[in-house]
Amino acid sequence: MMKRIVYREWRIPPARYWGILGILAVVAGIGGLATLYMEHEGHWVTGMNNSVVWGTPHVFAVFLIVAASGALNIASIGTVFGKAAYKPLGRLSGLLAAALLIGGLLVLVLDLGRPDRLIVAMTTYNFRSIFAWNIFLYTGFMAIVVAYLWSMADRMGAPFYKGIGIFAFAWRLALTTGTGSIFGFIVARQAFDTAFLAPMFVIMSFAYGLAVYLLVLMFTFDQEGRVLGDRLLRRLKNLLGVFVAAILYFTVVYFLTKLYGAKNYELVGWVLLNGGVYTAVFWIGWVLIGGLAPLGILYHPELGKDRNWVAAACALVILGGLATMYVVIIASQAFPLQMFPGQTVLEATPAAGILGEPAAYSPSLPELLLGLGGIAVALLITAVGVRVLQFLPESLADDALPADDEAPAPALAEA
Secondary structure, eight states, rough: OOOOOOOOOOOOOOOHHHHHHHHHHHHHHHHHHHHHHHHOOOGSSSOOOOOOOOOHHHHHHHHHHHHHHHHHHHHHHTSSSSSSGGGGHHHHHHHHHHHHHHHHHHHHHHHHSSSSGGHHHHHOOTSSSHHHEEEEEEEEHHHHHHHHHHHOOOOEEEEGHHHHHHHHHHHHHHHHHHHHHHHHHHHHHHHTTTTTTTHHHHHHHHHHHHHHHHHHHHHHHHHHHHOOHHHHHHHHHHHHHHHHHHHHHHHHHHHHHHHTTTHHHHHIIIIIIIOOOHIIIIIIIIIIIIIHHHHHHHOOOOOOOOOHHHHHHHHHHHHHHHHHHHIIIHHHSSOOOOSSSTOOOOOOOOGGGGSSOOOOOOOOHHHHHHHHHHHHHHHHHHHHHHHHSSSEOOOOOOSSOOOTSSOOOOOBSSO
């Protein structure tokens, strides 16, 4: 018979806890100062221009939003698919999902030239716009996560646990599909113009969310000396490997699909061979750091058993995810627009972006600091949440977890 799962606050020494909070607060504060600088000076101080209107902040923001959806997938494995061993992970899964989404949306809002105009988008809807639908998806996601956490932590919510969990799983799939569709519906950009981006973003969310979750879980347990069993860790890291391999598969299919249309030969050749920094980011960041290297570590007979190497693999997946978003978002905008197919443009200013040359873009320091500030905010929310509320199981030892075909014992809210 398995032991009851007891949830406790994160009880590391106060000095260490406040040190962690201080570091995160400083990074978040620097991100805020970078935002004020860009708002005061204008976005001309960034690397963005008429062609590349979504810059590095959007890379961080979209990554965080996609990872938020994937982080909630951990709870869904226990609720929707009946894997009892994953159910003790649900509370942290919900907290991390909410924190990552808040961090991502904060970066998006602060990157707007007029963030005060967001109220217009939230009160005047154009339902033919995918952006309007995503406002519903993001706000709805937060409400569902709160309800999901309530059903996990409160006995009064227990009867609704299964139903809310299934609804949350469907909603998070819709959220990631909507985020991918923002780009997939842009027909003016060859790299964006494909419905394939929606399912591709879904599988990316599985990998990125799980990588972030694993790092947070391992760090919090290690800092307090809580037991994280080998059986659960092995399952999680193997699952991460499957998701990473799936991203590589989707990557191959994406480019093969693009190659099927003759008009995209130049695009594919530019990204894979002649795109300069974008080609380097694709092969080194997306494929090697975010794909092949983590797979080699996770499934290595020795390295895959070492927790430090597993943590390194998770970090590589996150770095590779940022590189992937850089290529998907920025390289797709930098590739020359075909404004007048079959015609020759005799004269135009470079800023017009119609001379057939890739758009110039270099990330500026304020953009990078704003993105890092969003990550810091997400981690700050997570650190405060696990400190003041009972989100973390006291133990995830092998003998404390049920088998998948065993009903879990009732959870205790506190010791």
